[in-house]
Amino acid sequence: MKRIVLTFAALAVLTIAGTASADTSSATLTVTGTVESSISITVESAGGTTSGTGTAAATSALGSISKYGSAPTGFTLARGASNWTLSSTVGVQVNKANLTSTDYTLDAQLGSAPASGITWKLNGSTLSDSAATTLTSTGTYGSTGSYSWDIVVADSAAAAAIDNAINFTATSN
Numbered sequence: 001m002k003r004i005v006l007t008f009a010a011l012a013v014l015t016i017a018g019t020a021s022a023d024t025s026s027a028t029l030t031v032t033g034t035v036e037s038s039i040s041i042t043v044e045s046a047g048g049t050t051s052g053t054g055t056a057a058a059t060s061a062l063g064s065i066s067k068y069g070s071a072p073t074g075f076t077l078a079r080g081a082s083n084w085t086l087s088s089t090v091g092v093q094v095n096k097a098n099l100t101s102t103d104y105t106l107d108a109q110l111g112s113a114p115a116s117g118i119t120w121k122l123n124g125s126t127l128s129d130s131a132a133t134t135l136t137s138t139g140t141y142g143s144t145g146s147y148s149w150d151i152v153v154a155d156s157a158a159a160a161a162i163d164n165a166i167n168f169t170a171t172s173n
Helices: 001-020
Strands: 038-046 050-051 059-061 076-079 083-096 104-110 120-121 132-138 144-154 165-170
Touching: 038 076, 038 144, 038 165, 083 104, 132 144
Parallel strands: none
Antiparallel strands: 038 083, 050 059, 076 083, 083 144, 104 132, 104 165, 120 144
């Protein structure tokens, strides 16, 4: 009789244990998000001793410059009767993602008013700090556009720093 009671007790324990291991639970993670189109712009090259190429914040150091001195690295120097011009190029690349636009408009504007007697030009157009200048209205994504860059210094300009920034803005078409 003890054997039968022990057998039933063992079966009861196994049945309860089997039922306990069959319990389940679940959870759900709902993900929401929206893919947005985007463009990026980088300065790929410039005259002068340039750092930060391949980024959106490059720097070009010209060092000490003068009409009768040597041109900075990557520049040519042309001496005129009443001024002198440093000439080089600036390479700018615009890339896109998740965008159906086939081209872009690239504008440039000076970050601050130029020093007296100094004229900044890109692609032959004079830059200012008050209005953007369009460099191209049909830029090709993924390729580096090369834009002529001139700094014209009047002989009457003061011997002082000519520091400034050229701000580029790309807008998808």
